Amino acid sequence: MAGTEHDQVEETLKRIEANKYVIGTIVVNAEGIPIRTTLDNSTTVVYAQLLRHLTMKARNTVRDLDPQNDICFLRMQTKKHNILVAPENNFLLIVIQKHVNSLRTFP
Amino acid sequence: MATSPHNKAPRMPGEERPSSRTTTISVSGIHGAHQSTRDTNSIIGFPSRKHFRVGGGSKVLEKSALQTPRQVVRVFDEEDNDVTPQPLYQAHPAAPHAKSCRLFLDEISAGSASDQTTATGSFTMPFSRSMFGSSRISSQSTIESLNEEIEDTFSKWEMPISFPDVQGKRNTVKEHVAKDMLKEVTDVYISEADSISLLDIPSTLMSVEADDTEVIMEKNNQYAELCRTRMGNNKYVDRAVQTLNGAAKNKQVQSDSNVMVDSATTVTSWDIYDALIRPEQHEEVSSREQEGAEYPGAAVDPNSGAERSASVGSTASTASTASAASSLNDGEALGSSLNTESDLQLNVLSETFQHCLLVMERSILRNTFQPELAAYRQLPVIEESQVKPGTVEKRQEDTESPRSPAVERLWAFSYERSRGRSVSSMAWNKINPDFLAVGYGELGSSEQKAGLVCCWCLTNPTWPEWDVQCDSAVTSLDFSSINPSQLAVGMRDGTIAVYKVNSQHNVSCVLSSSQCPNRHLNPVWQLRWTQQELNLTGDEMGESLFSVAADGRISRWFICSSGLDCTDLMKLKKIQHTKKKAGGTRTESVLSALTPGLCLDFHPTDSSVYLVGTWEGLIHKCSCSNNEQFLETYRKHFCPVNSIKWSPLSPGVFLSCSSDWTIQLWQQDHQNPVMGFSSTQTAVCAVDWSPKWPTVFGAVHEGQLEIWDLSSSILDPVLVQPAAAGVQMKSLLFATQTDCVLVGDSDGQVTVYQLKNLRAGGSSQVDLLEGLICSASQNSFKKHTQM
Numbered sequence: 096m097a098g099t100e101h102d103q104v105e106e107t108l109k110r111i112e113a114n115k116y117v118i119g120t121i122v123v124n125a126e127g128i129p130i131r132t133t134l135d136n137s138t139t140v141v142y143a144q145l146l147r148h149l150t151m152k153a154r155n156t157v158r159d160l161d162p163q164n165d166i167c168f169l170r171m172q173t174k175k176h177n178i179l180v181a182p183e184n185n186f187l188l189i190v191i192q193k194h195v196n197s198l199r200t201f202p
Numbered sequence: 203m204a205t206s207p208h209n210k211a212p213r214m215p216g217e218e219r220p221s222s223r224t225t226t227i228s229v230s231g232i233h234g235a236h237q238s239t240r241d242t243n244s245i246i247g248f249p250s251r252k253h254f255r256v257g258g259g260s261k262v263l264e265k266s267a268l269q270t271p272r273q274v275v276r277v278f279d280e281e282d283n284d285v286t287p288q289p290l291y292q293a294h295p296a297a298p299h300a301k302s303c304r305l306f307l308d309e310i311s312a313g314s315a316s317d318q319t320t321a322t323g324s325f326t327m328p329f330s331r332s333m334f335g336s337s338r339i340s341s342q343s344t345i346e347s348l349n350e351e352i353e354d355t356f357s358k359w360e361m362p363i364s365f366p367d368v369q370g371k372r373n374t375v376k377e378h379v380a381k382d383m384l385k386e387v388t389d390v391y392i393s394e395a396d397s398i399s400l401l402d403i404p405s406t407l408m409s410v411e412a413d414d415t416e417v418i419m420e421k422n423n424q425y426a427e428l429c430r431t432r433m434g435n436n437k438y439v440d441r442a443v444q445t446l447n448g449a450a451k452n453k454q455v456q457s458d459s460n461v462m463v464d465s466a467t468t469v470t471s472w473d474i475y476d477a478l479i480r481p482e483q484h485e486e487v488s489s490r491e492q493e494g495a496e497y498p499g500a501a502v503d504p505n506s507g508a509e510r511s512a513s514v515g516s517t518a519s520t521a522s523t524a525s526a527a528s529s530l531n532d533g534e535a536l537g538s539s540l541n542t543e544s545d546l547q548l549n550v551l552s553e554t555f556q557h558c559l560l561v562m563e564r565s566i567l568r569n570t571f572q573p574e575l576a577a578y579r580q581l582p583v584i585e586e587s588q589v590k591p592g593t594v595e596k597r598q599e600d601t602e603s604p605r606s607p608a609v610e611r612l613w614a615f616s617y618e619r620s621r622g623r624s625v626s627s628m629a630w631n632k633i634n635p636d637f638l639a640v641g642y643g644e645l646g647s648s649e650q651k652a653g654l655v656c657c658w659c660l661t662n663p664t665w666p667e668w669d670v671q672c673d674s675a676v677t678s679l680d681f682s683s684i685n686p687s688q689l690a691v692g693m694r695d696g697t698i699a700v701y702k703v704n705s706q707h708n709v710s711c712v713l714s715s716s717q718c719p720n721r722h723l724n725p726v727w728q729l730r731w732t733q734q735e736l737n738l739t740g741d742e743m744g745e746s747l748f749s750v751a752a753d754g755r756i757s758r759w760f761i762c763s764s765g766l767d768c769t770d771l772m773k774l775k776k777i778q779h780t781k782k783k784a785g786g787t788r789t790e791s792v793l794s795a796l797t798p799g800l801c802l803d804f805h806p807t808d809s810s811v812y813l814v815g816t817w818e819g820l821i822h823k824c825s826c827s828n829n830e831q832f833l834e835t836y837r838k839h840f841c842p843v844n845s846i847k848w849s850p851l852s853p854g855v856f857l858s859c860s861s862d863w864t865i866q867l868w869q870q871d872h873q874n875p876v877m878g879f880s881s882t883q884t885a886v887c888a889v890d891w892s893p894k895w896p897t898v899f900g901a902v903h904e905g906q907l908e909i910w911d912l913s914s915s916i917l918d919p920v921l922v923q924p925a926a927a928g929v930q931m932k933s934l935l936f937a938t939q940t941d942c943v944l945v946g947d948s949d950g951q952v953t954v955y956q957l958k959n960l961r962a963g964g965s966s967q968v969d970l971l972e973g974l975i976c977s978a979s980q981n982s983f984k985k986h987t988q989m
Contacts, residue, residue, distance in 0.1 A: 100556060103556060104555055104559060107556065107559040107560065107563060108559060110563065110664075110665060111559065111562060111563050111566060114566055114567075114570070114664075116566070116570050117566060155470060155472075158471075158472035158475075159470060159471055159472065162471055162474075162475035162476075163475070167561070168561055168565065170565065179562060179565050179566065179569075181558045181559075181561050181562045181565075183554050183558050184554070185554070186555065186558075188555075188558050188562050190562055190565075190566060192566050192570075194569075195569060195570050195571075195572065
């Protein structure tokens, strides 16, 4: 069971990394150490550090407003690309995706 | 009573004087307030106190007043204001009164003694003042006499000092209350104060007849002599003795200082909530953190200790993660082989990580497919460059001006495994309108028999939610509406399998008909889950699965102990067309008396009536309650009927399409079709009504997609979308809530097209359709009659 799950995790992660619009993928563990990345070291560390602080701050904000609430997903749309952060209790998944086309639509 | 102090007076002085002093002092504790007030009054308040002694006297008077409740001393000043000094100490009325009197008198004497020691000179002053004070008292004459006598007999401090006033007072008091006194019984308690012994050496006693009596007696005599002659004796000299202080030596001692550790934690309101509400999860997380703490990983930030306390997760994790070294680490941590640990961590993380990845993937894809998905959901697409509303309006006008209907291709569901397979059937989930099941046939060119079932979700067009390989090519599938996670799949080899989605990626085959002896042995062309209200025996039944297969049987499946079992609902017998053919040979096949059924559709409202289309082109209307006979037979097609669909909005109207290049519109009461449509000379593979517009339906030829709108034209399709090159369109499905059409093709792609500007809608169209039908039927009737 763990094996198949692990495979699926690997498979999904590879699919994400292989997406043509994804610039980079970083997986950060609970201590803030990137354990998997497709970017270079320095960029990875910077991203991991900064986004970890930001995620903590975001989580604190959400939970201070309502302790029963919790943060699911964080998405930052910047001028150049999208930064998507999926936080969990143990780790952080960061994906940087470039904009698909010039039409940026807002849901 | 009044005379009691008198009696005590003679006894008081003399030897009692020093003792009285001592006793008074010792006793002063009892009347400490009394004494101290006395002193303070005497020392401090002299100039201001006009009647100190008066107060004392009045105190005595008050004490007597306690005896005689009637007598109350009131003091008034010039303006006749009551300035009676309140006693600082209210003596208990039943308390030892006599003693208090006596002691009070002692206090007076003692007080005077103390006054004597402290401020003798001024002592006499207030007396004179008080004498001449302008205050008037009820018993002024006695006070004056008191003062005079105090002056005179000051040094004596005999009882007569105060006695006279008491006496005088008593006399006056006595006169007033002589009668009352007889009635009252007052108890007087006399007690002795505790004695304090300062030195107590008990004497040693010896018997006179002891042996060394004489020695002792001699010693005693010597001692007595010594005592007598001690005073003037030169033998004895007074000498002072002083103890010497030993030399001090300093010694220093030092102890280890306590190790101080700073510990801090940040508590937020949700930390408290976590600790209170979810202690189990707390323990889980902390246990997992324990595993994580074993890694000799280095923290990226030296300040992460404080951060961790406020970080994600529980505060209990601070203890476990604090074991990580706090040295600053740069990117080389990646290189420093965390590979093994990362694998371990991934294993630990994989359960929740999967979900995380799923969300992430969907988000990425949503970003990618944002315009298309928005169009699917019929959301307005705002262009980035458009900010001013004026231009936006213009843009809207532009889009609205071309009013002709159009088909826009949004996206296609396809992934690597589906490429090359032909899409045979598609079905929407009954509960979740974004969930689509697609059945694929075998790979086009190869002989491989395996089929594929994929479940796609709209949020991820690049990878199905789950996929299952089947033993043989899938020919039909349908979702159950009671158990929305159950999917029935019919295959080319006649097997019907029911799959159930247990969890995210866990699909299990719940039931299979492969063991059933009655199973179909030919391809199952259509499956339907239908809710039946009543069956033959009158019981209420739930949902049951109906299938039509190439062996000409329509079966109802139910769950038995060993899987699925079926009962035949109908057998499709061949019907001879002897009437129409003139002198033709019998076309009845010798091999089987049953003709393959290709499609099946249940009436939308009456679930016991269904239509079945056969290989021969006949359409039969049957009822579940009648196993033998068809209710009606519709003849028009002369090729296999590929698809039959009841209209969801117009009752009693259905469409059929067949390989004879035509689509026929029927009304169930008429034997002949009301209308027929043909456009190109290719077989029509599938036809479907639009769920929104009563007059719109779609048809799929092998080379193109056609959308017909009967309200605009009954001769030509409104929209024609040609298939991609080299690809044949195979199946069709309308989306339920949006105006999109899904088309499956022979390359394994399910393309989503959006229909725009059809200008058809509303329930009035139903009437329009019926009107068309009526007129068409009248025309055909006329044609018939004309013919």
